[in-house]
Amino acid sequence: MSGDGGLRERKRSETHARIQSEAVRLFLEQGFESVTLDQIAQAAGVSRRSLFHYFDTKEEIVLSAKAGFPAVVAAAVxxxxxxxxxxxxxxxxxxxxAAAPRDPRGVALARLISSTPALxxxxxxKYxxxxxxxxxxxxxxxxxxxxxxxCRLAAAVGVDVFKLATQAWSSGATETPEAVGHAAFARLRELAAGRT
Structure with a gap:
């Protein structure tokens, strides 16, 4: 019986990943607002009703692609x-x-999120x-x-710096996210030392 449960869970995970992948592909090709849930379901090979077993909205599909980021940050620490x-x-x-190799699709997804008010x-x-x-x-x-x-204060400051760096990067700044982040932390230390 546990074998059936494992197979069912694996199929569920595969379907979830397929829906997510196809939706992101469509959003990047056609724009977030242009893509319908019916198009996503068709591209993923599921019914619209089945799609709703996994995601309630288009926004949820996009944002779920970044759901593992808190664990990635914890591992980096x-x-x-x-x-x-x-x-x-x-x-x-x-x-x-920030120095890790960037997936071009991840870069495009970050830009899509920052340029779409609903996202x-x-x-x-996530932050x-x-x-x-x-x-x-x-x-x-x-x-x-x-x-x-x-720890809570360092985390709050760190996340705000990360947001600044991500916003600069996703808006097309020529500086790398690492450079923006290091500059922000340097400025923070100046402010804390009373050097305005």
Missing amino acids: AARPADEPLLDMVENAFADL AAGDQA DAVERALAAALAAQKGLDPDDLG
Whole structure:
């Protein structure tokens, strides 16, 4: 019986991934507003009714493509040396992520999200989840209480810097996300030291 359950779950995961992949392909080719749920269902080889077993809206399909990002951030923090100061740990973890090879489709998806008001608003929830995961990862790496104020503050600042860098990058800035992030952290340290 567990074999049937495993097969069912694998098929469900494959269908979920196929719907997501086909929807993103259509959105990138035709624009978010132009694509209908019927087109997505047809491209994914499922009925419209079946599509609704996986996703309620087009927005949910797009945003689900970024659902694993909080875990990616937590892993990047876990890879940092535990004796690094908190802000350095956050800056360097995000720099490590930004320096990783970029999937052109991921770049296009980020630009689609930032340029589509309905998606940009929903994307904010991702940042809230990233902030929570980042604070928890910092606390774990440092051996501190999960609600440690320093970890929560470093996470909040880190996520805001990450948003600034992502916005600059997705709007076509010539600087890399790493450069924008490092510049923002440097400016933050100047402000904290009273150098305006």
